[in-house]
Amino acid sequence: MEALSARGLVKQYRNGVQALKGIDLTVEEGDFFALLGPNGAGKSTLIGICTSLVTKTAGTIKVFGHDLDSDLEAAKACIGVVPQELNLNQFETPETIVVNQAGFYGIPRRIARERAQKYLTQLSLWDKRNKMARTLSGGMKRRLMIARALMHEPRLLILDEPTAGVDIEIRRSMWDFLRELNAAGTTIILTTHYLEEAETLCRNIAIIDRGCIAEADRMDRLLLKLHTESFLFSLRTPLTAVPTVPGYDLRLVDPHTLEVEVSKDRDLNELFSRLSADGIHVVSMRNKVNRLEEIFMRLVEKSGVAA
Amino acid sequence: MSAGFASTRWIGFQTIVLREFGRILRIWGQTIVPSAVTAALYFVIFGSLIGRRIGQMDGVDYMQYIAPGLIMMAVITNAYANVSSSFFGAKFQRFLEEISVSPQPNWIVVLGYTFGGVLRGLLVGVAVTVISLVFTHLPVHHLFVIILAVLLTAVVFSLAGFINGVFAKNFDQVNWIPTFILTPLTYFGGVFYSINLLPEWARTLSFANPVLHMVNSFRYGFLGRSDVDVFVAFGIMGAAAVMLFGIALWLMERGIGLRD
Numbered sequence: 001m002e003a004l005s006a007r008g009l010v011k012q013y014r015n016g017v018q019a020l021k022g023i024d025l026t027v028e029e030g031d032f033f034a035l036l037g038p039n040g041a042g043k044s045t046l047i048g049i050c051t052s053l054v055t056k057t058a059g060t061i062k063v064f065g066h067d068l069d070s071d072l073e074a075a076k077a078c079i080g081v082v083p084q085e086l087n088l089n090q091f092e093t094p095e096t097i098v099v100n101q102a103g104f105y106g107i108p109r110r111i112a113r114e115r116a117q118k119y120l121t122q123l124s125l126w127d128k129r130n131k132m133a134r135t136l137s138g139g140m141k142r143r144l145m146i147a148r149a150l151m152h153e154p155r156l157l158i159l160d161e162p163t164a165g166v167d168i169e170i171r172r173s174m175w176d177f178l179r180e181l182n183a184a185g186t187t188i189i190l191t192t193h194y195l196e197e198a199e200t201l202c203r204n205i206a207i208i209d210r211g212c213i214a215e216a217d218r219m220d221r222l223l224l225k226l227h228t229e230s231f232l233f234s235l236r237t238p239l240t241a242v243p244t245v246p247g248y249d250l251r252l253v254d255p256h257t258l259e260v261e262v263s264k265d266r267d268l269n270e271l272f273s274r275l276s277a278d279g280i281h282v283v284s285m286r287n288k289v290n291r292l293e294e295i296f297m298r299l300v301e302k303s304g305v306a307a
Numbered sequence: 308m309s310a311g312f313a314s315t316r317w318i319g320f321q322t323i324v325l326r327e328f329g330r331i332l333r334i335w336g337q338t339i340v341p342s343a344v345t346a347a348l349y350f351v352i353f354g355s356l357i358g359r360r361i362g363q364m365d366g367v368d369y370m371q372y373i374a375p376g377l378i379m380m381a382v383i384t385n386a387y388a389n390v391s392s393s394f395f396g397a398k399f400q401r402f403l404e405e406i407s408v409s410p411q412p413n414w415i416v417v418l419g420y421t422f423g424g425v426l427r428g429l430l431v432g433v434a435v436t437v438i439s440l441v442f443t444h445l446p447v448h449h450l451f452v453i454i455l456a457v458l459l460t461a462v463v464f465s466l467a468g469f470i471n472g473v474f475a476k477n478f479d480q481v482n483w484i485p486t487f488i489l490t491p492l493t494y495f496g497g498v499f500y501s502i503n504l505l506p507e508w509a510r511t512l513s514f515a516n517p518v519l520h521m522v523n524s525f526r527y528g529f530l531g532r533s534d535v536d537v538f539v540a541f542g543i544m545g546a547a548a549v550m551l552f553g554i555a556l557w558l559m560e561r562g563i564g565l566r567d
Binding site: 013048051052053054055072073074076077079081083085086087088089090091096097100101103104105106107108148 | 325
C-alpha cells in the first residue's frame with residue numbers, strides 16, 4: 001500500500017514564488033524514505049502540504065489512501081510530524097506537552113500517560129519530564145518533538161531535519177531509535193542535510209531541486225550511478241610535488257594529504273604498488289566525501305545548469 | 308459522524324480547555340490578580356471616596372450601582388485577553404501547529420479556546436464579586452439573568468479575542484483593540500453611570516454599544532434595574548456570539564493569518 005501519494009502537486013505563494021512545480025511522489029508503506037534537496041528546494045513546503053500547514057495550489061495527496069481534500073481528518077490521524085523549526089510551548093513540561101498532543105488525537109489521558117512514559121524513556125527524557133521545555137538543551141528539544149509526534153503512534157512519521165544541531169552521540173542514538181521504529185512497521189520520511197544520515201538509514205530517496213523531483217530511486221541503485229570515488233590518503237612523509245600515476249587523478253591537498261579520484265573500473269592495489277615503488281607510504285585513507293553527497297551535488301548542479 | 312470521531316473531538320476539546328485552564332492557573336499573577344486589584348481600587352476611589360458625594364444612582368447606592376458593572380468589566384477584559392494572548396502566543400511560538408496537524412476540526416479549536424476564555428472571565432468575575440461584597444451588599448434579583456448575561460458576555464468577548472489572535476502579527480496588535488476599542492466601549496457602556504443622565508443624542512448613541520446591553524442586563528439580575536430591555540440585550544448578545552463564531556470559523560477554514 002502507498003503510505004503517501006502525491007500527484008501533480010503545485011504550490012505557488014502569494015509573492016509569486018512557485019515552490020513546487022507539479023511534483024509526483026510515492027512512498028510505499030514500511031519504507032524509510034529520504035527527501036533531499038538544497039535550501040529552498042521545496043522540501044518543507046511539500047511536508048507542510050502533507051501535514052495541512054500549507055495550502056496547496058493544485059494536485060492531490062493521499063495518505064494511506066485517505067485524500068487530504070475529502071478525508072482530511074482520517075489522513076491527519078495517520079501522520080506524525082517532527083518539524084524543522086522548534087515549535088514547543090516553552091512554558092510547559094515535556095510530560096504535559098506529549099500528553100496534550102495525544103489528547104489532540106483523541107487518546108484518553110490514562111493511555112496518554114502510559115505512552116508518555118514509554119516514549120520519553122525511549123528518548124532519554126523521562127528524568128526531564130517535569131522540567132520546563134525552555135530549560136532543555138537543543139538535542140533534548142529535538143527528541144521531545146519526536147516523542148510528541150509518536151504519541152498517537154502514527155503509521156507515517158515525517159521528520160524534517162530531526163538531527164540538525166544535535167551532537168554525534170545523540171544523532172547515532174536517534175538513528176538507532178528510528179531504525180527500530182521503522183522495523184516495527186512505521187513508514188518514515190526523512191529530510192536531512194546530513195547525507196550520511198540518509199545513506200545510512202534510507203532505502204529509497206527523492207531529490208528535490210527548485211520545486212521539481214530531480215531524481216527518485218532506490219538508494220542502492222542511485223549510488224551505483226556514481227562512477228568515481230574520491231579518497232584522501234594520509235602520508236607518512238611530506239611531499240612537495242604531486243606524484244604522477246597514469247590512470248589516476250591525484251592532487252596534493254597539503255604536504256601530508258593526497259587526494260585521489262578513482263574510476264570504479266580500476267582498483268586501488270595498482271595505485272598502492274606505484275606509490276610504494278616511488279617511496280610514498282600511505283598511513284591511512286578515508287572517503288573524501290560521502291557518496292550520496294557526490295550524487296546530490298552533481299544532480300543539483302546539473303539541474304541548476306538546466307535552469 | 309462515527310463514535311470514534313465524536314470521542315476524538317470530545318477529548319481534543321477537553322485537552323484544549325485543560326491546557327488553557329492550566330495556563331490561567333500557572334500565571335495567576337497575570338491572569339487573576341490584576342483585575343481583582345483594579346476592582347478593589349475602583350471600589351475604594353469611585354465607590355467609597357467619590358461615591359459618597361454622588362449618593363444614589365438610579366435609585367440605589369452608588370457603590371452598589373457600579374458593582375455589577377465592575378464585575379462585568381473584569382469578565383469582558385479577561386475573557387478577551389485570555390483568548391487573544393493565548394492564541395497569538397501559540398501562533399507566535401508555533402505550538403499552535405500541535406493542534407493544526409491533528410485531526411481536530413476547526414470548530415473544536417474555536418470552541419476550546421472560547422471555553423478557556425469563558426473560564427478565565429468567570430474566575431476573575433467571581434474574584435471581583437467577592438471583593439465587591441467587602442464594600443457593598445449585592446442582592447440577587449434574578450439568578451438566571453445573572454448567569455445568562457455573564458456567560459453570553461464571556462462567550463462574545465472570548466470569540467472577539469480569538470479573532471484578534473488570528474489576525475495579530477505581533478504583540479502590539481494583541482493590545483491594540485483592548486486599549487483603543489474595548490476600554491472606551493466599556494467605560495461608555497454604563498459601568499459607572501446610568502445613560503438616563505446623558506443628553507438624548509448620547510443616550511441614543513449608547514444603545515449601539517453592545518457593552519451597555521451586557522452591563523445593564525447583568526445589573527438587572529442583581530438590582531432589578533436596567534437602562535435597556537433585557538430581552539433585547541440577550542438577543543443582541545446571542546446574535547453577536549453566533550456572528551463572531553461564524554467569523555472565527557471562517558477565518559480558521561480559510562487559514563487567514565495561520566497558513567501560507
